[in-house]
Amino acid sequence: MYRVPNQEGKLCIVTGANSGLGKEATRRLAGAGASVIMAVRNLNKGDAARSELLTENPDAQLEVRELDLANLSSVRAFADLLLADNNPIDILLNNGGVMAPPKRAQSADGFELQFATNFLGHYVLTLRLLPLILTAAGPSVTSISSVAAQFGRIHFKDLQSERHYVPYRAYAQSKLADLLFAQQLARIAHERNWDLMSNAAHPGLTRTNLLNARLNVGKDTEKTSIQTRLAPSQGVEQGVEPMLYAATSPDAINGAYYGPRGLFGLRGATTFVKPPRSARKPETAERLWEVAGELSGETLPAEP
Numbered sequence: 001m002y003r004v005p006n007q008e009g010k011l012c013i014v015t016g017a018n019s020g021l022g023k024e025a026t027r028r029l030a031g032a033g034a035s036v037i038m039a040v041r042n043l044n045k046g047d048a049a050r051s052e053l054l055t056e057n058p059d060a061q062l063e064v065r066e067l068d069l070a071n072l073s074s075v076r077a078f079a080d081l082l083l084a085d086n087n088p089i090d091i092l093l094n095n096g097g098v099m100a101p102p103k104r105a106q107s108a109d110g111f112e113l114q115f116a117t118n119f120l121g122h123y124v125l126t127l128r129l130l131p132l133i134l135t136a137a138g139p140s141v142t143s144i145s146s147v148a149a150q151f152g153r154i155h156f157k158d159l160q161s162e163r164h165y166v167p168y169r170a171y172a173q174s175k176l177a178d179l180l181f182a183q184q185l186a187r188i189a190h191e192r193n194w195d196l197m198s199n200a201a202h203p204g205l206t207r208t209n210l211l212n213a214r215l216n217v218g219k220d221t222e223k224t225s226i227q228t229r230l231a232p233s234q235g236v237e238q239g240v241e242p243m244l245y246a247a248t249s250p251d252a253i254n255g256a257y258y259g260p261r262g263l264f265g266l267r268g269a270t271t272f273v274k275p276p277r278s279a280r281k282p283e284t285a286e287r288l289w290e291v292a293g294e295l296s297g298e299t300l301p302a303e304p
Contacts, residue, residue, distance in 0.1 A: 001237070001238075001241070002241045002244055002245055002249075002270060004028050004029060004031070004032040004244055004248050005032065005248055005249070005250065006032060006033055007029055007032040007033045007034035007090075007091075007248065008032075008033035008034070009033075010033075010034045010035070010090035010091065010136075011034070011035050011036075011037070011087055011088065011089050011090050011091075011136075012029050012034045012035070012036045012037070012089075012090060012091040012092075012093065013036075013037045013039055013082075013089060013091070013092050013093065013129075014026050014029070014036060014037070014038060014039065014093045014095055015039045015067060015069065015093065015094055015095050015096035015122070015125070016039070016040070016095045016096025016097060017036070017038035017039060017040055017046065017049065017064075017095075017096075018038065018040045018042065018045040018046045018048070018049040019045070019049065019208070019209055020206075020208030020209055020236055021095055021144070021203055021206065021208060021236055021239060021240050021243065022038075022093070022095045022096060023049050023053070023236075024236040024237060024239075024240040025093055025095065025240050025243060025244060026038055026049075026053060026062065027053055027056070027057075028240065028244055029091070029244075029248075030053065030057060030060035030061060030062055031057055031060070032248075034061070034090075034091070035061040035062075035063075036060075036061065036062050036063070037063050037064075037065055037082075038050060038062060038063065038064045038065070039065055039066075039067035039078065039096070040064060040065075040066065040067065040096075041066070041067065041068045041069070041070075041096075043064060043066050046064035046065075046066075047064055049064075050062045050063075050064050065078060065081070066078065067096075067125075068108070068121075069096050069097075069116070069117045069118075069121030069122065069125070070098075070107035070108060070109075070113060070116045070117045070121060071107065071108035071109065071121075072108070072109050072120070072121065072124055072296060073108070074108075075121050075124045075125050075128070076124065076128060078125070079124075079125060079128035079129050080128075082129060082132060083128070083129075083131065083132065086132070087132065088132055088133075088135040088136035088137075088139070089129055089132045089133045089136055089139060090136045090137075090138075090139050090140070091139065091140050091141075091142070091247050091248070092125075092126060092129060092133060092139075092140070092141045092142070093142050093144070093243060093247060094122040094125070094126065094141065094142065094143040094144060094178065095144045095243065096117070096121075096122075097114075097117055097118040097144070097174075097175075098113060098114055098117045098118065099114070099171055100114070100167035100168050100170070100171045101113060101114070101167060102167060103165075104161055104165035104170075107120075111160055111295070112159070112160040112161045112162075112165075112170060114170050114171050114173075114174040115159060115160060115161075115170065115173065115174050115177070117174075118171075118174035118175060118177070118178060119174050119177040119178055119181065119292070120292060120295065120296055122143060122178065122181070123181060123289075123292045123296065123298065124296050124298045126141055126181075126185065127298050127299070127300060127301070128298065130300070130301060131301060133196065134194055134195070134196060137195070138195060138197070139195070139196055139197070140196070140197040140198070140199070140246070140247050140248070140252070141182070141185060141196065141197070141198045141199075142182070142198075142199055142200065142201055142243055142246045142247040143178045143179070143181055143182040143198075143199075143200045143201075144178060144200070144201060144202065144203070144243055145175045145176070145178045145179040145182075145200050145201070145202045145257070146171075146172075146175035146178075146202050146203075147202055147204060147205070147259070147266065148168065148171055148172040148175050149172060149175040149176040149178070149179050149202070149276055149278075149279065150172075150276035150278070151168075151169075151172045152169075152172030152173045152174075152175060152176030152177075152276075152278060153172075153173060153176070153278055154173060154176060154177065154180070154278075154284060154287075154288055155173060156287070156291065159173075159291070175202075176276070176278055176279060177288060178200065179200045179257065179275060179276075179279045180279055180284060180285040180288050180289075181285070181288070181289070181292075182198050182199055182200035182255070182257075183198075183200070183255055183275075183279065183282070183285050184282075184285040184286060184288070184289045185198035186198040186199065186254045186255030187255070187282065187285075188300070189254065190254065190255075196254075197252065197253075197254045198254060198255065199246045199252060199253065199254060199255060199256045199257065199258070200246065200256075200257045200258070201242035201243040201245070201246040201247075201257070201258040201259060202242060202257075202258075202259040202273070203239035203240065203242060203243065203259070203260075204233075204234060204239060204242075204259060204260035204266045204267045204268070205233040205234070205266040205267060206233065206234055206235070206236055206238070206239025206240075206267075207233050207234070207235055207236070207239075208236060208239070233266065233267060234260070234266075234267035234268075238260075238267065238268075239260075239267075241269075241270045242258040242259050242260065242270045243258075245258055245270045246258045253272075256272060257272070257273045257274070257275050257279075258270055258271065258272060258273055259271070259273040
């Protein structure tokens with residue numbers, strides 16, 4: 001098991017922290033001494049998760065704050081409160097997300113829900129928080145992708161899946177976008193000589209409610225995803241390790257991609273992962289960054 005280095009005195013933000021990988025990351029970071037802001041869409045669920053974690057570790061420094069990644073006004077409000085606090089942010093884990101709703105859904109701003117939640121919300125959040133991130137000593141931004149990214153393509157002519165919505169195609173596009181975002185931020189940090197590590201990680205096939213949520217919308221009975229029943233999978237304790245390694249290991253590399261080393265990258269110990277072919281063109285990442293700025297109205301601050 002990966003042992004998170006001492007994080008005392010550090011401030012971490014984890015999106016989607018009330019369950020699954022986000023909750024486990026919060027547990028491990030707080031256990032290593034970090035102060036963790038649990039960024040959640042549902043405050044009641046966030047408070048319940050915080051209470052559970054405090055029962056296990058009464059000394060954990062945890063704070064729950066509301067963040068709806070599918071609503072850019074919520075993202076900006078969340079970021080503005082942190083900017084008002086003016087505390088350096090050492091680690092940002094861009095983890096929260098949704099997976100393959102059977103029917104196309106839109107965010108509060110009119111974007112396809114997965115593109116908005118998984119990618120665009122994190123894009124805006126990261127850029128808004130850069131002034132605080134860059135005041136920390138050796139900060140890191142880790143964006144969570146997926147093994148599905150290898151099947152993804154950035155459909156610039158139909159980013160919002162308005163012409164043709166296929167649930168997993170839209171999901172794969174959004175997670176490829178997360179990987180491209182991490183790479184582009186790493187390039188910008190290098191070009192501007194920022195003391196910032198931006199990288200990406202994926203959890204393989206980890207048994208979380210993300211896999212099952214799409215099957216149970218509006219239903220009284222709960223179904224389990226066929227992936228978790230038939231394919232090699234792992235629990236959150238193992239699945240969270242690539243992101244924790246990427247965010248906290250002194251050996252983690254700017255612009256790198258981490259995931260499980262097992263068959264098809266579905267489970268196993270953390271290793272360096274070669275990005276899929278679709279993520280090896282810097283011009284694609286640069287164009288996506290520009291489009292995200294146009295859609296959201298958010299751009300890099302001139303002097304972060």
